[in-house]
Amino acid sequence: MKWPSLCIAVGFALLAYAHYVGLFEAPSERYMQNVGRILYVHVPTAWISLLCFLVAFIAAIGSLWTGRYGWDALVAASSEVGVVLTALLLFQGAVWAKPTWGTWWAWDPRLTSSAMMFVMFGVVLLLRSLISDPARRLTLSAVAAILAFVDVPIVYFSVKWWNSLHQEWSSPETVSQTMHLPLRMAAFGVLFISIGLIAVRVKTIRAQLDGELQEPDLPPEAPPLDLDAGGVS
């Protein structure tokens, strides 16, 4: 637990510094003015949430391929962190959109696909909480995570594929240099926090799984039905 705690602490420190620079030192955006400062928290959240779902996808393939519960724990942990970040992402986007677009929400391709991503990975977590059999849970949550990941490239490319209200991809060339430091620092901050949180969650879920697998009360298979006695023998 030492290195994940350190990772989380470093992440929060980086995020605090990045947000201080973003809020008080970086100049306001030319057209969005102060509202542009929301990008220092919104954009890194978006990057890292997509990264979390990529990790969940790779772990889902690993768990289906090997059947090992370590991969299964990683699917659950990275999906959970990704869902929390996506919820934040949608909130930050809405708060940014109100003064900029004049509405909290628009059924724009990027926004809609992001909301779908949130719901689909939420379903992965819901499935996990509903299934008690660890082997069945491993298979079904891995399949659900792979299916949910189909939406991630759609989220990423939506601004290219469709005529989206959302801005297109930015790159260091299209963004003022004064925005680079707070954006990158915040991205590393959220990344470190996410790595730490995923590591702690993997350990917790792994311990829970070990407990479930060693539980003596659980029968290895369903008991046979005794039809003469009119119930379960």
Add this chain to the structure above:
Amino acid sequence: VRAWIFAALFLSSPALAEPSGEESNSGEVSAESDLSIESGEENSVRRPLPPLSEDGLTEAGDEEVDATPGDATASTNGGGSVEADAGYETTATGPSYADGMAGKIEDGRRFVWAAYGVSWAVLILFTLSVIRRWQAQEKSEQSS
């Protein structure tokens, strides 16, 4: 009578209202541009704005503009705004946009604080929840 009713409905149609995003942005977006410099090094270089085009979409050319070279104002290529150009910002004394064009967003601090505040609160609460769940799991392992 039908013709008069039709004409009255047509004239009162919202489609004839001024095409702008100002109505929905009222309170947050000002059509009047108060293009003030917030930071950066000022100098006296003056740069004429392009003349107003027929469609009224380009900036008015009859205003006084101060240009500040360097990275005085950060800019992105999106959010409904235009792509970054030379990296200067302007100061104008008069209206810099034609009627119906939204200018800069003013008074957006409350949105910024809301986004940052909620993000920090959620991240801290989620971190505490993760750590507490880990501690609970460790305790249950020790007790068993």
